[in-house]
Each structure stands twice: as C-alpha cells, then as structure tokens.
Amino acid sequence: MKVQIQRSINIEKPQQTVFNIIADLKQWNTWSPWMQSEPTAKTQSSGISGQVGQTQSWEGEVIGSGRMTIVDLQKNQLMKMNLEFFTPWKSFAEAIFDVKEVSPQQCKVTWTMNSNLPWFMFAFKNMMAAYIGNDFERGLKMLKEYAETGSVVSRSIYQGEKELPGFQVIGRKTTSKISDLGTTIRADFEDLNKRLQSGELTPPDGIVTLSHKHDIPHGTSTFTAGYLYKSNQHPKIPKDFEVTQVPNHKALVVDYYGPYRNIGNPWSMIVSYQRGKKKKVAKSIPMYELYKTMPDGRPEKDIHTQITLPIK
Template sequence: MISISFSLDRSIEIAKPIEEVFQFVADFNNWRSWSAWIIQEPQCPVTIEGEPNTQGHKQTWDGDLIGKGSISIASLFENQYLDFDLHFFAPWKSHSKTQFKFSPIEMADGSEGTSVTWAMQGSLPVFMFFFKKMMTAMIGSDYERGLAMLKEKLETGSVTSAVDINGVSEQKGFYYIGYPVTCHKKDISQKVSPLFEKLCTADLPKPDKVLTVVNKFDMVSEQCDMVVAFAYPNKPDFTVPDGMIMADMPNHQALEVLHTGSYHHLSNGWTTLMCYLRHAKLKANKRLKEYEVYLNSPAEVPSEQLKTAIYAPLK
C-alpha cells in the first residue's frame, strides 16, 4: 500500500546529569510514573520484559482507553541515544520508530543538566493524507506532556498530576462574565494568570464558579480563544465592566474529567476528556463550549492538591 511519511520531535531541558536521565529513561519500570498515556488509564495492564538499559528491553500495554501496543529498545549508545521499535495493535495496527537523544548542558545556576529530544518517524496510508497535520500535532502534544512529567519526576521525585473520569452528568446552566483572551497554547499561563488577578480585584459579586470557557482550540496551530470568567446561576443585574463580556450556558449533559494537580499539567485532563469521548462514542454538542471549573485555588492549597473539573457538553 502506498503511504506518506511523517516525522516529529519535541525537546526539554532537565536539571539532572545526563547519566541519571539516560538510566531513568532506559528503564521501562520508570515509565508509568511519567507516561502521557498511562496517566489517562492508570489501571491499564503493563508487562515489562528484559533487562533495563539493554537491547530487547520491552514494555507491552493492553488498555481499553489507550489501546494495545508494545515498545522495545532496538539499539542504544549510553548517555547519547535510545532507539525504539513501537508497535500498535489496537485500535489500529501500525509500526513506527522513536528515539530519545541526550545532550549534556549547563543550567543557568552552573549545575549539570540534560537536553532531551523525543522523536518519531512513521507513515500513514495515502488515503489518510488529510490526517497528517492533525496526527503529528496530537502526538507532538503527547510528547510535550510526557516530557513535562519526566522533567518534574526527575527534578522533584514526583509528578503533580492525576486524572479521574467522572462520567456523564446533568449540569445546570449558568451565566458567565469575564475577559476574552486569544493566545498560543504555550502562552496560556502568561496570558491567563494576570486576567484572573484582574477579575478577582474587579468590583463583582462573589461568583458561584470560577472557570475558563474555551470558545475554540486549534490543535494544529495551537491557538486558543477563551474567556476567563466568573459564573452565576442567574442572569446578573449589574453592568458588565469595560473589557468584559457576558454570555450564558444552558442546562446540559456533559462528560466530566477531574484533574488533580498543577495547572501546568491540565492538558493531561483535556487529552483524557477527548480520548474518552472517542472511546465511549459520545457526541460533543458543538453548539456549546467546553469549559474548566476551578474547585479550589493556589491561595488555598499546594499545587499537588489543586482540583479542576473539565467538561465537554454532549448532544
């Protein structure tokens, strides 16, 4: 069958010596702690074979949400690179090559650090040419999530992110007032945090909810169009301040995913939400916006205890 090739890579800097980073990544026994896929389905059965840091070391997974597959070390050069063979068996069959490349760097404080690059090369059937940009964007996002958790695990000893799928429930409608913002995904924290501070110091009644409504997110360009807002059960009878907008969300059914942990890892919750929609064959209501509700705040609890409920309205 004629196919079209694709490739992608993502990189991150880790404040640990290259020997430590290489040994950690070369051992599949460590992958569960930072896997961008296992975090979506923590109960997924995983089998590990062979000796870590050796050719043939292998991990096999058999999930419902994340599918079935295996990855094994094809070749390696200590403290420089790891080459992997990656096979998917379900929900579709495919074979790809992936690599980790490691380079020593000096961190800003003068300590030893490591630049880690995660890359993939594969192919798609020619009739799926239209899906190439979307697929590389989705896998690239997964690699970014995984690298961020790998960095946190190595630098701090833990990962402040956990995801629970709470299922479908009825949600009461609400009105929301807030600041619109459009930005690239990598700039969300920089753009949104000041708007929340501005919102909290505005002369507004105490809200029923604090949330962000996602008007649009383009997976390929990674551009976000959102509203940082306060929500009220009834239509507000006060004047909307300059620079803010008001809109409403009617009563609706929604799939809910709960993310516990740092806001830096919220994409783990969003990715799980979208994967479960496809897995459970649920149909999103395109007329209504997806949104996330902050159940507590950094002023109240440490980052590992932050709770964010993420909702996808359904038909």
C-alpha cells in the same frame, strides 16, 4: 505516509541519571503522556530494565493497545525503540531518545518519532503531527519534573457522563498563543479580581475558564476566563465585559488534582474518552475548566479542577 515528529527539553540533572530513567520502561508509566490519558490501562513489562530487548505492552479502553521494545542502546546517549500499535488500528513507528550533556548537572533530551500513518489518515497528517507533538511536549515536561523532583504531581479521575445545570459567565473573550495561555489567563483573572474588589462585579458562585476554540495545529486558543453565576441571577456587568449563557447540558467529566502546568493531562484524558466512546461533542456549548479549589498556598496535589466536555 511518512511522518517525523521531534521535540527537545533541557533537564537539570546529570546525563546518566536522565538516561537511566528513559531506558527503564517500567518507569514510563510515571511520565508517559499517554498513560496519563488512561492510568487504569493494563501494562506488562518483560526483559531486563535498561537493556536491549526490554518490552512494555499496554492495553486500554480508550488508548488502544500496543507494545514498545528497546532495539538499540548507546550508554547514557541514545536509545531506539520499536513501537507497534495493534488497536485502534495497526501501525508501526520508531522512537529515538538522544541525551546530550550540556554540563555535569544538565542535559538536553531530544525525542524523535518516525512513523508511517495509514493511508486513510492522509488528510489529517498535519493535525496528527501537531497533536502528537503536543503529547511529546507534555511527556518531556513530565520527564523533567520526574527527573528533577522524583515525582509528577498530576492525578486525573474520569467520572463518566453527568447531567449538569446551566450557568452564566461574565468575562472577556480572548485569543492567545497556546504557549502563552497560562500567563494570559492569569492576567485576565487578576483584572477580574480588581473589578470585584472595586465593586464593579457581583461576588461570583464560582471561577471558570470556557474554551471556545483550542487550535493545536495553529497554536492558538480562544477562551473566556470569567466568574460564574447561577442562570437566574442578575449580576453587575462591566461595560467592557460580556455574558456567556451555558444551558443545562450533558457532559463527560474529569476531576484533576495537581498544578496547572500539568493541566494538559486531564484534557487529554477527556478527549481520549470522548473519542474512544464515540461521543458526539455538543459544539454549541464550550468545554470548560471549573476551579473547585484555588492554589492559595495549598499543596499542589490538593488543587482541584473539574474538566468538562459537553456532549449530545
């Protein structure tokens, strides 16, 4: 079953600079969306960086194992790779990076993957294409950040299973395009803050976003950006807001340090661990982001968000 996935991005750096990053597989750990899912996975490179024949293999607890090999290079313009996946199932794909100059200080990178999914994945073809496309978008954004600034500010730490106390959240359930998610959540929190300042809301114990449904294939997300209170509290509730009760629960937890533009990385990590460890999701309890520290002028690397996925 053939699948093609393609995404592009413009980067404010010369074509040669960006191509040299892409063609050096040793630099992939910095911006690869899959290595962000399991930074502790083992990787090994062989061959000469930036030349045909260079390989990098990976082996992880939850991202599986495989190998990528550069098979064609056209200086500063095109790189082709063979991707071999060994586990969790055997598969093969071709990846192509096309780098075109837009101006002396800007280039456009197009990442294409041609693959054949196993026959038993036929029913999930569109979903898989959407999820991999989302990974490509995350990877290209991190490639852009790395090329333009020299680093990617994103650190995710898997904390394992935790027993967590229940709480209640006051907010408004909203559905948004995933592409507009950051702007929409920010607007909801601005409204909450105004209500707090006016005395309509009781000072909260925390700030949280509940994820009721994140539909990547359809590009929409339903969430509640709200204030968190202990279960035994009786806070003020504005008439146009609602209360969501979250009971005591067991969950997988990831601590994330970095800006919200890279928040997809810890989400990818926690879902990878949930699937890799075959944990059943507690669908009656929303996943959520708990904001341990807010930006407030602090360095991006110190912005702390806890990602939580309730399980049975």
